[in-house]
Amino acid sequence: MASSSHCPTKVLKARVWTMSSRFIGVPKKTDFKLTVERIPDLDTGEYLAEAVYISVDPHIRAISDELQVGSAMPGLQIARVIQSLNRKFPVGSYVHGAFGWRTLTVDKGQTRSVPTYVLPDYLNDKSMEVSYGLSLLGVPGLAAYFGLTEVLKPRRGETLVVSSVAGGVGNFAAQIAKKILGCNVIGITSRDNKAKWCKDRGGIDQTISYMDQDVVEQLNKFAPEGVDYYFDTVGGDIANSVLSCMNDNGKIAQCGAISGYCNDVPGKIQC
Ligand SMILES: NC(=O)C1=CN([C@@H]2O[C@H](COP(=O)(O)OP(=O)(O)OC[C@H]3O[C@@H](n4cnc5c(N)ncnc54)[C@H](OP(=O)(O)O)[C@@H]3O)[C@@H](O)[C@H]2O)C=CC1
Numbered sequence: 016m017a018s019s020s021h022c023p024t025k026v027l028k029a030r031v032w033t034m035s036s037r038f039i040g041v042p043k044k045t046d047f048k049l050t051v052e053r054i055p056d057l058d059t060g061e062y063l064a065e066a067v068y069i070s071v072d073p074h075i076r077a078i079s080d081e082l083q084v085g086s087a088m089p090g091l092q093i094a095r096v097i098q099s100l101n102r103k104f105p106v107g108s109y110v111h112g113a114f115g116w117r118t119l120t121v122d123k124g125q126t127r128s129v130p131t132y133v134l135p136d137y138l139n140d141k142s143m144e145v146s147y148g149l150s151l152l153g154v155p156g157l158a159a160y161f162g163l164t165e166v167l168k169p170r171r172g173e174t175l176v177v178s179s180v181a182g183g184v185g186n187f188a189a190q191i192a193k194k195i196l197g198c199n200v201i202g203i204t205s206r207d208n209k210a211k212w213c214k215d216r217g218g219i220d221q222t223i224s225y226m227d228q229d230v231v232e233q234l235n236k237f238a239p240e241g242v243d244y245y246f247d248t249v250g251g252d253i254a255n256s257v258l259s260c261m262n263d264n265g266k267i268a269q270c271g272a273i274s275g276y277c278n279d280v281p282g283k284i285q286c
């Protein structure tokens with residue numbers, strides 16, 4: 016029997032956010048409903064985890080047509096184990112799991128839409144934070160790292176453009192490309208304040224604010240010899256602009272297409 020602080024008599028309740036109506040365009044507060052769910056006593060092999068961080072991802076809007084109205088919102092979490100009848104998930108450990116938008120989850124450690132796992136012992140390093148398990152050391156960091164090193168494989172000094180460069184995935188992709196791979200990195204974001212943050216904090220070479228500047232004009236200025244690689248997460252008009260500046264045999268990693276996620280038309284995601 017695994018060690019446990021399991022208390023069968025105390026009634027625990029989870030708060031669970033559900034989709035109360037189908038999204039039209041950008042989701043509104045009234046499209047969500049907060050419900051309460053009783054947590055049953057644990058069975059052998061189960062553990063109870065309390066949410067510490069919940070990741071609210073653009074991807075959820077993209078797949079929302081597949082959700083049933085009234086169902087719990089899906090999403091990744093870092094949760095802390097507070098009761099356990101499973102040796103692999105001891106009390107006090109932090110778990111990465113696709114538990115959705117809920118405060119308490121009973122789980123068995125099974126793979127859901129992504130594997131469920133206890134965060135490795137990087138937490139012993141005081142410079143590391145639990146939240147990194149959902150960011151740099153989670154899916155956004157992996158998407159950025161493998162999109163660059165397995166798909167694009169840019170070489171030092173080559174020119175790479177990254178869209179949504181102030182977002183989770185884009186910001187990691189741009190920093191890995193600059194600081195580890197030594198590329199000339201041009202990032203695209205909406206506004207100047209975000210662009211400034213990417214340059215000052217992220218060390219990105221050049222930025223383009225697509226709300227205020229002409230993307231093609233700026234690309235021609237920053238990459239007069241053309242763009243070699245494009246790490247794209249937005250699709251649509253921005254992607255078309257970058258495509259028009261690509262060199263022959265340039266490479267594109269299509270990692271998302273956020274510009275289309277809130278369009279309620281058939282074939283809404285335009286890459
Ligand atoms: N989170 C994940 O694990 C993964 C995410 N992705 C994809 O990466 C993309 C970004 O996700 P993520 O980094 O998590 O999200 P974030 O929420 O961190 O960043 C999203 C950013 O996208 C930009 N954006 C929003 N709407 C538009 C639009 N209409 N046109 C252009 N840019 C827009 C905004 O930045 P700005 O103000 O600069 O426009 C916004 O801040 C999505 O396409 C997603 O599907 C792919 C793999 C994994």
Ligand SMILES: CCCCCC(=O)/C=C/[C@@H]1[C@@H](C/C=C\CCCC(=O)O)[C@@H](O)C[C@H]1O
Binds near residue numbers: 075154
């Ligand atoms: C449809 C466009 C594809 C965009 C790719 C993308 O953004 C993928 C992201 C996921 C990310 C999603 C995060 C939360 C969903 C959790 C679903 C659940 O069952 O709870 C992560 O799941 C892995 C990436 O592939």
